[in-house]
Amino acid sequence: xxxxxxxxxxxxxxxxxxxxxxxxxxxxxxxxxxxxxxxxxxxxxxxxxxxxxxxxxxxxxxxxxxxxxxxxxxxxxxxxxxxxxxxxxxxxxxxxxxxxxxxxxxxxxxxxxxxxxxxxxxxxxxxxxxxxxxxxxxxxxxxxxxxxxxxxxxxxxxxxxxxxxxxxxxxxxxxxxxxxxxxxxxxxxxxxxxxxxxxxxxxxxxxxxxxxxxxxxxxxxxxxxxxxxxxxxxxxxxxxxxxxxxxxxxxxxxxxxxxxxxxxxxxxxxxxxxxxxxxxxxxxxxxxxxxxxxxxxxxxxxxxxxxxxxxxxxxxxxxxxxxxxxxxxxxxxxxxxxxxxxxxxxxxxxxxxxxxxxxxxxxxxxxxxxxxxxxxxxxxxxxxxxxxxxxxxxxxxx
Numbered sequence: 235x236x237x238x239x240x241x242x243x244x245x246x247x248x249x250x251x252x253x254x255x256x257x258x259x260x261x262x263x264x265x266x267x268x269x270x271x272x273x274x275x276x277x278x279x280x281x282x283x284x285x286x287x288x289x290x291x292x293x294x295x296x297x298x299x300x301x302x303x304x305x306x307x308x309x310x311x312x313x314x315x316x317x318x319x320x321x322x323x324x325x326x327x328x329x330x331x332x333x334x335x336x337x338x339x340x341x342x343x344x345x346x347x348x349x350x351x352x353x354x355x356x357x358x359x360x361x362x363x364x365x366x367x368x369x370x371x372x373x374x375x376x377x378x379x380x381x382x383x384x385x386x387x388x389x390x391x392x393x394x395x396x397x398x399x400x401x402x403x404x405x406x407x408x409x410x411x412x413x414x415x416x417x418x419x420x421x422x423x424x425x426x427x428x429x430x431x432x433x434x435x436x437x438x439x440x441x442x443x444x445x446x447x448x449x450x451x452x453x454x455x456x457x458x459x460x461x462x463x464x465x466x467x468x469x470x471x472x473x474x475x476x477x478x479x480x481x482x483x484x485x486x487x488x489x490x491x492x493x494x495x496x497x498x499x500x501x502x503x504x505x506x507x508x509x510x511x512x513x514x515x516x517x518x519x520x521x522x523x524x525x526x527x528x529x530x531x532x533x534x535x536x537x538x539x540x541x542x543x544x545x546x547x548x549x550x551x552x553x554x555x556x557x558x559x560x561x562x563x564x565x566x567x568x569x570x571x572x573x574x575x576x577x578x579x580x581x582x583x584x585x586x587x588x589x590x591x592x593x594x595x596x597x598x599x600x601x602x603x604x605x606x607x608x609x610x611x612x613x614x615x616x617x618x619x620x621x622x623x624x625x626x627x628x629x630x631x632x
Contacts, residue, residue, distance in 0.1 A: 301429055301486030302441055307382045307412040308357040309479055311433040312366055312389075312403065314374035315350045354432035354479030355379070355403060356414040356488060362387070362405030363519060365511055366478030367493055368394045371401050379405050382439055393518030397462050397526050397629060399493055400511055401478075402518040414480055417487030419466065419507035422446050430470040430492055430503070432479025444470030444501070452594055456504060458494065462526065462601055465504040466490045472503035481505040527603050527626030529576075530569020533593035536561040536581060552579045555614040559583040560593050562613075574624040577615065584612035600626055 353370030357363065364379065371377055377389040387405045394401040405411070423446065430442045448467035456465065468481060472492050481490035490505030517524055541554040541561075554561060559581040565572050582590055585599050586609055603609055608623040 297427070297484050298429055298441065298443055301482050301484065302431070304486035305356075305414050305480065305482060305488070306431060306439060306441075308414040309382060309431045309439070310355050310357060310364060311380040311436070311438050312353045312355050312364075312370055312478060313350065313378045313380070314352070314371055315348055315376040316373045317346050317375060318349050319346050352433065352436060352475050353477045354475065354492070356431075356478075356480045357405075357411050358413055358416065358515070360409065360411050360413055362389075362408040362411055363392075363515075364389070364403040364405060365488075365491060365515060366401050366403055367491065367506075368396050368399045368401040370478045371403060372396070377403060379403070380438065381411075393521050395514065395518060395524040397460075398510060398514060398524065399461060399463070399506065400491070400514055400518060402515055404519075415487045416508055416512060417483050417485070417489040419489045419509045422449065422466065422483065422489055424449060427484040428466075428468040428470045428490075428505075429482040429484075429486075430468070430472055430476060430479065430505075431482065432472075432476035432492060434471075434473035434475040436475060440476075442471035444468050447502075451504065454594070456494065456496065462597065463506060463510065465493070466507055468503050468505060469501040470503060471501075472505075523628070525605055526629040527600050527605050528570070528629040529574075529600055529609075529624050529626055530566040530571040531562050531576065532564040532566070533582075533596060534561040534563045535592050541581075553616065554579055555581045555616065557581055557583060557614050558591060559614065560590055560596055570624050570627050574611075574622050576611065576613065576622055576624065580613040580615050582611055582613050584610075586610050587612075 351370065351374070353366060355364040355366035355370070358365055371391045371394060374391065377391060378386060379389045380386050387408055389403045389405045392402045392404050426446045428444050428446050430444070432440060434440050445468065446466060447469050450464040451467045453461040453463045453465065466481065466489070468490075470481065472495050476492045477494075479492045480488040481492055483489045489508050491508065491511060492503065492505050494504040496502035496504075514524055536554065537558050538556040541556040544550050544554050545556070562571075562576060562578055562580045562582065565576060565578055582596060584590060585596065588599070590596050590599070600609070603626050605628050606625055608625050611622045611624055613620050613622060
C-alpha cells in the first residue's frame, strides 16, 4: 500500500514536471516568433550634426533607406562618347624605316575612333539641370543621361570647369523631374554618416555607406595639384563610374560630389564639397568662365631651421633667408609673378599685411582675390625686405 501511494505521488510530480517543461518551451517559442530583433536606426540630434542610435520597428527601415527614398530617383547615369583622331606612328618618319620600306605608306594616315566613358550625376532642377564632374564630360561630343526609372535622354554640357572639376549638364526634352536636395557641407563633422550613390561599373543605383573621414583635405595632398579644392574625405566605397554622383548626409541631402579615389589604398575617397558647387553652378549653367586668379609660382614651405640646413649644404645653389615663410622655388615664365619681378629664392612672409606660413595659405589668398587687382607681396631677398605688387591673372590650361 505504501509502495502504491509512493508511486502515485512520484507519477503526480513527474507529470507536473513534464507539463512545466512543455509550457516553458511553448512560451519561448511564442516570444521568439512574435518579437523579431529591432534594428538600430539613427536620427539627427538638434544643432549637433551627430547621430544617436535609437531602436525602431524594422518596418520603418534605416536612415539610409529613407535617404535613398528621398534622393535616389534624382541620381542619373551619364554615358559619353567622343571622336579621337590618331595619326600614323612616329616610326614612319624614321629615315631607316622609310629607306627599308620605301614610300609605300602615305604621308598622312589619319584614323578616327570612338571613345566612350561613363559616370554619374544628380538632378538639381525639375527641368533637367544636372551636376557632375568636369572629367566625366570632358571632350564629349555626345552625352546621354539615364534616369533611375530607365528613361534615356540626350543631354548637352552647359559649362565645365577643369580647375574645380565641376560641370553642369542639361537634359533635353525633360520636365517635372525629381531633384536632389542640397545640404550644407560646412556643417559636416568628422564621423558623420556619408552615403555614396552612383553607377560604378555601369551598375546603376548602387549605394554604399561610410563616414566623413576628414574635412578640408587639400588637393595637393592627394596627388592632384592642378585642382584648387579642399575635399571631403570618406570611406564610403567609391569606384570608377561613381564620379559625379552625390555624397549624401543622413538626411538624404547632397553634401558632396564623388570625384576621386586613392588608387593604392582602400576606403579613401574624395568628394567636392557641395557648397563649392553652389557657388559655381549658376556660372557654369550660363556657360561662363569661372574666374581663377593665379600668379605663377611654385612654392615650398620654409622655416629658419630648414633654411639654415640648406645654406650649410655645400651643394646648395642659392642662399635662403633664414626666416619663416614660403620659399619661391620656381617662377613660371610669362606670368604675373615674372612680370612683377618676383624671383626664385625669395621668401614670401606677408600678403597685403597678412603673415603667411604655407603655400596653401597663399593659394587661398590668391584664389579669393580679384583678377587684375594688385596684391602686395612682402618678401625677403637676401638681407633686403621688399614690397612687390602682383596683379593676378586668369588661370589658363597651362
